[in-house]
Amino acid sequence: xxxxxxxxxxxxxxxxxxxxxxxxxxxxxxxxxxxxxxxxxxxxxxxxxxxxxxxxxxxxxxxxxxxxxxxxxxxxxxxxxxxxxxxxxxxxxxxxxxxxxxxxxxxxxxxxxxxxxxxxxxxxxxxxxxxxxxxxxxxxxxxxxxxxxxxxxxxxxxxxxxxxxxxxxxxxxxxxxxxxxxxxxxxxxxxxxxxxxxxxxxxxxxxxxxxxxxxxxxxxxxxxxxxxxxxxxxxxxxxxxxxxxxxxxxxxxxxxxxxxxxxxxxxxxxxxxxxxxxxxxxxxxxxxxxxxxxxxxxxxxxxxxxxxxxxxxxxxxxxxxxxxxxxxxxxxxxxxxxxxxxxxx
Numbered sequence: 001x002x003x004x005x006x007x008x009x010x011x012x013x014x015x016x017x018x019x020x021x022x023x024x025x026x027x028x029x030x031x032x033x034x035x036x037x038x039x040x041x042x043x044x045x046x047x048x049x050x051x052x053x054x055x056x057x058x059x060x061x062x063x064x065x066x067x068x069x070x071x072x073x074x075x076x077x078x079x080x081x082x083x084x085x086x087x088x089x090x091x092x093x094x095x096x097x098x099x100x101x102x103x104x105x106x107x108x109x110x111x112x113x114x115x116x117x118x119x120x121x122x123x124x125x126x127x128x129x130x131x132x133x134x135x136x137x138x139x140x141x142x143x144x145x146x147x148x149x150x151x152x153x154x155x156x157x158x159x160x161x162x163x164x165x166x167x168x169x170x171x172x173x174x175x176x177x178x179x180x181x182x183x184x185x186x187x188x189x190x191x192x193x194x195x196x197x198x199x200x201x202x203x204x205x206x207x208x209x210x211x212x213x214x215x216x217x218x219x220x221x222x223x224x225x226x227x228x229x230x231x232x233x234x235x236x237x238x239x240x241x242x243x244x245x246x247x248x249x250x251x252x253x254x255x256x257x258x259x260x261x262x263x264x265x266x267x268x269x270x271x272x273x274x275x276x277x278x279x280x281x282x283x284x285x286x287x288x289x290x291x292x293x294x295x296x297x298x299x300x301x302x303x304x305x306x307x308x309x310x311x312x313x314x315x316x317x318x319x320x321x322x323x324x325x326x327x328x329x330x331x332x333x334x335x336x337x338x339x340x341x342x343x344x345x
Contacts, residue, residue, distance in 0.1 A: 010083060011035040011082055012034050012037070012081065012082065012084070012085060013036075013038075013078060013083070014026050014029070014037070014039065015039040015086045015087055015109075016039070016086075016088030016089070017040050017046070017049070017062065018038065018040040018042060018046055018048075018049060018062075018211065019087060019219070020204070020208065021245055022087040022088070022210065023210035024209050024245050024248070025085050025252050026038055026049070028249040028253045029253055030056045030059060033059075035059045036056075036059060036060050036061075037060075037061050037062070037077060038061070038062045038063070039065045039068075040062055040063075041068075043062060043064045046062030046064070048211035049062070049210070049211055063077045065077060068088055068105070068112060068113075069104075069108035069112055070108075072112075072116075073112045073113075074112060074113055074116030078117060079120075080122070081120065082122050082123060082124060083123065083126075083127075083256050084125075084194075085126075085127045085129075086126060086127070086129065087129045088109060089109065089175070095171070097164065098162050098163065098164065098171035098174070099162035102171045102172055103158075103161055103162050103171060103174055103175045103178055106179035107179050107182045110179045110183050113128075114187075114192070115186075117192065118192040118193070123194045124193075125194055125195050125197065126194050126197075127196070127199065127252050127255045127256050128197070129198075130176055130179070130198045130199060130265075131200055132200050132239065132241060132269070133177065134153065134179075134180045135150070135152045135309075136148070136154050138154075140307075142307050145306060145307060146307050146308070147309065148267060148308070148310065149267060149313070150265040150266055150310070154173055154176075154177045156177060158174065158178060161173065161174020161175070161177075183196055183198060184196075184198075187263070195262035195263050196263060197255040197256070197262065197263070197265075198266070199248070199251055199252060199268055199314075202241035202242055202243060202269050203237070203239065203241065203274070204221050204243055204244075204245050204248055205221055205222055205244065205329070205332060206244045206246055206323075206328050206331060207332050207335050208222070208332070213339070215230075215340055222336075224276065226332075226336055228283065229283050229293070229294065229337075231293045231294055231295045232295065233297075234276040234297055234301055235276055237274065237304070239309075240274060241269045241270075241273065241274075241309045242269070242270055242274045242325070243268050243269055244270065244323035244328045246323060247270070247322050247323055248268060250318075251266070251268045251314060251320050254318040254319055254320065258317070260317060261317065261318065266313065266314040266317070266318065267310050267311060268311055268318075269309040269310070270311060270322040270324075271312070271322060273303045273304070274325050275302065277297075277300055277301035277302070277303075279329050280294050280296065282325070282329040283329065286329075286333070287333060289337070
């Protein structure tokens with residue numbers, strides 16, 4: 001990336017910095033010696049992250065952005081910044097209006113980041129967290145066997161994703177697709193001084209680095225694993241693909257730094273597929289306290305192995321090594337169990 005890595009301590013803005021993925025991105029950057037500004041809706045969470053990282057106090061600061069969707073949202077946050085990693089995105093299945101609460105906020109959030117960045121010639125690259133949801137075609141079924149790649153786009157129409165009758169899970173897929181399209185269209189039409197890279201991760205699991213104090217505050221994907229550990233009925237894996245959050249954070253930072261990642265779209269995914277049954281197997285092997293607690297179904301839940309997702313291109317071009325599923329599950333579950341034990345003592 002141009003002179004990015006050349007400046008003594010490049011200054012990077014991370015949006016959604018106090019979120020599950022965002023906090024890992026912040027840590028990856030800090031460990032590499034970057035200065036980081038976190039954009040967050042909650043300064044309280046920003047303060048908690050600062051308190052948890054006293055050794056990085058001089059290189060980490062937070063700016064509060066209550067509304068990510070206005071034209072001037074990022075004017076203050078982008079001062080002196082050389083690179084941006086845009087992680088923040090609205091995510092809730094508890095919505096009344098798909099368009100107003102999911103789709104439009106995601107599109108406007110991306111647009112306001114890019115419009116803000118375009119005012120600062122010092123910014124050379126913007127990395128955007130998209131999602132496998134913008135790649136997936138829910139109606140595509142094997143046989144014949146197929147592999148999703150970064151060339152694939154979810155065929156969902158804007159009309160369908162914003163329809164009030166459409167379930168929120170489908171509207172969410174639309175929000176990721178149309179937000180990502182907004183980014184590519186912006187670059188094509190406005191030709192800003194920066195390049196973009198988008199990452200499309202599937203289910204993201206792994207240990208927590210953002211400020212939470214109890215299991216009920218877990219992000220959506222990790223909450224599914226904790227449900228298994230807690231003896232709830234196994235969720236159904238909508239897709240068999242996943243990535244460890246630490247690998248995803250590394251991919252974001254590499255996408256910012258590597259000249260070859262400019263204007264590329266990547267699907268990032270571990271080579272082994274998962275099911276919640278597989279997660280239960282790991283937990284039963286690793287943690288005695290799960291024996292007799294995990295609610296093992298009568299019929300074993302199988303991994304859907306009828307199709308694939310290309311994670312190799314990203315691994316090769318971004319230099320990532322994927323973490324094994326057993327390590328990811330072990331690291332998260334031991335952490336949450338300790339958190340819960342600390343609360344109940």
